Amino acid sequence: MVTDTAKLEAFRKEVRAWLRANLPKGWGTPEYKAPDPFSKEAHELGKWWQKKLYEAGYTGFGYPPEYGGIVRPPEEIAIIREELARHGTPPGPQSLGLLVAAPALLAHGQEWQKKRFIPKILSGEESWAEYFSEPNAGSDIANIQTTAVKDGDEWVINGQKIWTSMWEFADFGLIACKSDPNAPRHRNLTCFIVDCHSPGLTKLPLRQMTGNAEFGEEYFDNVRVPDKNRVGEVNQGWAVVLTALMSERSGGGAFWGGGAAAIAGAFTRLAAVRAVVDLAKETRRFGKVVWDDPVFRQKIAQMAIEAEAMRCSGQRMVARMRKGWRPTNEASIVKNFQAEMRVRNGDIIMEIIGAYSQLNRDSKRALNNGDWVYQMLRARGATIEMGTSEVNRNIIAERILGLPR
Amino acid sequence: MEWALTEEQEMLKTMARDFMEKECTRSHVRAMMEDEVGYSPELWKKMAELGWLGLIFPEQFGGQAMTFRDLTILCEEMGRSLLPSPFISTVILCGLPILFAGSEQQKKEYLSKIAEGKATFALAVLEEDGDFWPGGIKMRAEQRGNEYILNGTKMFVWDAKAADYFLLAARTRSSRDPEDGITLFIVDAKEWGVYVSPLNNIDMLRKQSDVVFTNVPVPAENIVGEVHKGWEPLKRMSLYATAALCAEMVGCGEKVLDMTVTYAKERVAYGVVIGSFQAIKHKCADMLSGLEYARSLMEWACLALSEDSPEAPLAVSMAKAYCGDVCKKVCDEGVQIHGGIGFSWEHDMHLYFKRVRTNDTAFGSSTFHRELVAQMLE
Ligand SMILES: Cc1cc2nc3c(=O)[nH]c(=O)nc-3n(C[C@H](O)[C@H](O)[C@H](O)COP(=O)(O)OP(=O)(O)OC[C@H]3O[C@@H](n4cnc5c(N)ncnc54)[C@H](O)[C@@H]3O)c2cc1C
Numbered sequence: 001m002v003t004d005t006a007k008l009e010a011f012r013k014e015v016r017a018w019l020r021a022n023l024p025k026g027w028g029t030p031e032y033k034a035p036d037p038f039s040k041e042a043h044e045l046g047k048w049w050q051k052k053l054y055e056a057g058y059t060g061f062g063y064p065p066e067y068g069g070i071v072r073p074p075e076e077i078a079i080i081r082e083e084l085a086r087h088g089t090p091p092g093p094q095s096l097g098l099l100v101a102a103p104a105l106l107a108h109g110q111e112w113q114k115k116r117f118i119p120k121i122l123s124g125e126e127s128w129a130e131y132f133s134e135p136n137a138g139s140d141i142a143n144i145q146t147t148a149v150k151d152g153d154e155w156v157i158n159g160q161k162i163w164t165s166m167w168e169f170a171d172f173g174l175i176a177c178k179s180d181p182n183a184p185r186h187r188n189l190t191c192f193i194v195d196c197h198s199p200g201l202t203k204l205p206l207r208q209m210t211g212n213a214e215f216g217e218e219y220f221d222n223v224r225v226p227d228k229n230r231v232g233e234v235n236q237g238w239a240v241v242l243t244a245l246m247s248e249r250s251g252g253g254a255f256w257g258g259g260a261a262a263i264a265g266a267f268t269r270l271a272a273v274r275a276v277v278d279l280a281k282e283t284r285r286f287g288k289v290v291w292d293d294p295v296f297r298q299k300i301a302q303m304a305i306e307a308e309a310m311r312c313s314g315q316r317m318v319a320r321m322r323k324g325w326r327p328t329n330e331a332s333i334v335k336n337f338q339a340e341m342r343v344r345n346g347d348i349i350m351e352i353i354g355a356y357s358q359l360n361r362d363s364k365r366a367l368n369n370g371d372w373v374y375q376m377l378r379a380r381g382a383t384i385e386m387g388t389s390e391v392n393r394n395i396i397a398e399r400i401l402g403l404p405r
Numbered sequence: 406m407e408w409a410l411t412e413e414q415e416m417l418k419t420m421a422r423d424f425m426e427k428e429c430t431r432s433h434v435r436a437m438m439e440d441e442v443g444y445s446p447e448l449w450k451k452m453a454e455l456g457w458l459g460l461i462f463p464e465q466f467g468g469q470a471m472t473f474r475d476l477t478i479l480c481e482e483m484g485r486s487l488l489p490s491p492f493i494s495t496v497i498l499c500g501l502p503i504l505f506a507g508s509e510q511q512k513k514e515y516l517s518k519i520a521e522g523k524a525t526f527a528l529a530v531l532e533e534d535g536d537f538w539p540g541g542i543k544m545r546a547e548q549r550g551n552e553y554i555l556n557g558t559k560m561f562v563w564d565a566k567a568a569d570y571f572l573l574a575a576r577t578r579s580s581r582d583p584e585d586g587i588t589l590f591i592v593d594a595k596e597w598g599v600y601v602s603p604l605n606n607i608d609m610l611r612k613q614s615d616v617v618f619t620n621v622p623v624p625a626e627n628i629v630g631e632v633h634k635g636w637e638p639l640k641r642m643s644l645y646a647t648a649a650l651c652a653e654m655v656g657c658g659e660k661v662l663d664m665t666v667t668y669a670k671e672r673v674a675y676g677v678v679i680g681s682f683q684a685i686k687h688k689c690a691d692m693l694s695g696l697e698y699a700r701s702l703m704e705w706a707c708l709a710l711s712e713d714s715p716e717a718p719l720a721v722s723m724a725k726a727y728c729g730d731v732c733k734k735v736c737d738e739g740v741q742i743h744g745g746i747g748f749s750w751e752h753d754m755h756l757y758f759k760r761v762r763t764n765d766t767a768f769g770s771s772t773f774h775r776e777l778v779a780q781m782l783e
Pocket of ligand 1: 096129130131132133134135136137138139140162163164165166215381382384385386387388389390391394
């Protein structure tokens with residue numbers, strides 16, 4: 001055990017040194033000017049960074065090497081994620097490749113698809129969107145109405161998708177379509193890989209309450225997809241959808257990344273709590289230092305406690321996975337806890353900053369570049385995306401606790 | 406830190422659960438509620454034979470030299486089964502301070518007796534304000550030759566009727582620093598002038614009493630640790646005790662969830678089982694999620710203490726704050742989902758509810774520990 005610990009500490013040093021050498025110039029200093037979120041520059045920076053990480057062997061875990069996967073012991077993966085979170089790194093490219101497409105392809109894709117697409121997801125070279133939700137199919141995702149009709153060895157897709165995150169720069173989409181108008185629910189869907197530059201596919205931005213067009217909508221007008229792009233069997237698309245949803249809820253693959261992702265996320269949150277403590281020490285409300293107020297102290301301490309709870313739960317998960325346990329519906333517990341924590345934390349910060357909680361990112365008086373306010377607003381999407389809090393509670397109650405549907 | 410249970414720990418857990426299912430039946434629990442002393446000496450003997458009473462003591466004092474995390478696995482199971490016994494009082498609240506500060510002679514005598522099941526202990530620290538802090542200790546011990554004379558009342562003493570000995574904290578000198586001038590004594594409960602008067606507290610499986618001391622002489626050789634320096638070992642013990650109480654609370658909470666989900670699958674209203682109502686489902690889902698995070702923090706606290714990690718005080722306070730809030734909520738929902746029967750004396754729900762309340766209050770409630778966390782964030 002002693003040598004293990006020593007080895008791991010050496011490894012941690014190596015990761016730190018690599019980070020210092022490779023992060024963008026000026027990173028972490030006031031001189032560093034981050035590109036606007038959701039801009040093309042931000043996307044390109046994300047792609048550049050993920051490629052670097054991949055080449056260093058610091059991402060791409062959970063996949064077999066023949067599909068470009070990087071194999072490491074869970075302890076090393078945890079260290080890598082911890083260190084990345086601790087240093088704060090550029091966000092990845094605008095893509096649902098890691099969160100959604102790669103896990104779905106690994107579980108259900110054809111061999112050529114896994115070989116062709118997964119490596120470029122892991123390296124960040126190609127970006128993906130998730131075309132599932134529709135105006136009348138969100139929580140009730142089985143109610144998809146977009147149709148796919150077989151025509152020779154192609155399929156013809158017609159319909160509308162909506163609320164698509166990372167829509168703008170996506171190269172490929174994982175789409176779920178209704179392929180049999182007469183078959184019963186859950187046995188009438190088929191999934192495909194669709195090229196986002198296909199003729200007949202129109203993408204439009206949709207603004208969120210944050211003001212950003214982080215998601216978009218797509219119209220499919222006779223979009224043709226070759227049958228070899230089918231993921232899973234005909235009319236068996238529901239299984240693909242479930243894999244994708246479960247994986248995104250756990251933060252990057254319920255089957256391999258859940259625990260490590262929670263640990264890394266917790267480190268980011270702990271850093272955020274430290275920033276909030278500093279903020280509370282520097283801020284006065286009605287003339288009194290916020291950090292001296294017992295009610296605020298309680299709330300800020302609770303933020304720290306919840307972040308550590310998230311880390312510890314991740315540690316437990318990693319430990320159990322090492323012994324062969326595999327989480328599935330537990331992803332819903334993790335997803336709800338994190339989303340609802342974002343809501344609570346955002347609100348506490350708003351109270352601390354008082355009148356400044358009203359200022360948008362581009363206001364000249366915005367604090368912290370308006371990011372706290374943005375995060376408070378964005379948290380409201382967190383309890384809706386990837387299955388609403390209510391839907392996840394249903395899953396926990398029915399599929400984990402076994403209460404009747 | 407190893408977060409997965411080792412094979413031995415899995416075995417300990419299974420053994421403990423089987424033992425308690427067999428030995429700590431519902432009728433035993435009910436009998437002990439009404440019993441003045443509140444535990445079964447035969448069961449205590451069996452626990453000694455299993456090695457539980459000396460689990461974390463060194464081998465030379467009759468112990469098993471196992472880890473604190475191992476001990477808390479037992480505490481989880483004791484919470485689950487509501488095992489009525491002076492285990493936490495004897496082994497943790499009193500055993501640990503003796504282990505930390507006692508003389509070789511004292512450890513040899515008392516820890517071995519504890520491990521063999523031949524001595525039970527109760528901690529007599531709290532007084533009128535009911536809080537575990539040095540400023541609350543006002544009772545005086547006056548030196549007279551080679552003896553100290555105790556006069557005063559200790560309150561909220563757990564398992565006092567069951568105790569052969571008290572570990573008692575009293576003032577031996579006045580000082581501006583409240584931590585200074587406190588001395589720890591081992592007091593024989595049979596000593597003339599010791600009077601135990603039950604308090605009728607809500608948790609009838611962890612009975613609390615006033616203990617009145619009237620001119621009780623204690624030989625100086627019964628002082629644990631240094632004179633005037635008794636707070637230090639108590640404070641150190643309180644971290645372990647707090648973590649153990651969290652383990653017990655999580656055990657209670659998980660049992661309440663099991664009972665509640667089982668009931669929700671059976672109880673019919675409006676022609677369907679109540680577990681098919683979404684309002685009930687969502688409560689159950691939140692109970693499970695809350696317990697996942699409560700357990701995670703509790704395990705962190707226990708592991709940190711087992712490994713003597715410097716993060717232990719933070720982990721313990723975080724765990725206490727979180728486990729208290731979650732387990733109280735879990736018990737509230739447990740009562741609510743059971744409806745009328747859940748509010749009845751006959752059903753066990755209130756026993757779990759009350760145990761969680763006891764543990765939540767002991768060594769500071771959630772709000773108190775959140776403030777400690779805030780101080781540690783500075
Ligand atoms: C920021 C963001 C990003 C998104 N990104 C994507 C994406 O990339 N790709 C994609 O396909 N989709 C995406 N979505 C869509 C998202 O998955 C859906 O919005 C979500 O599943 C809810 O569906 P809905 O909007 O149709 O709401 P509805 O399903 O109509 O829900 C409305 C309300 O009813 C409640 N409700 C519904 N069913 C039940 C039930 N059975 N029990 C209890 N309550 C219920 C819901 O909880 C909610 O409160 C995104 C959404 C957001 C907010």
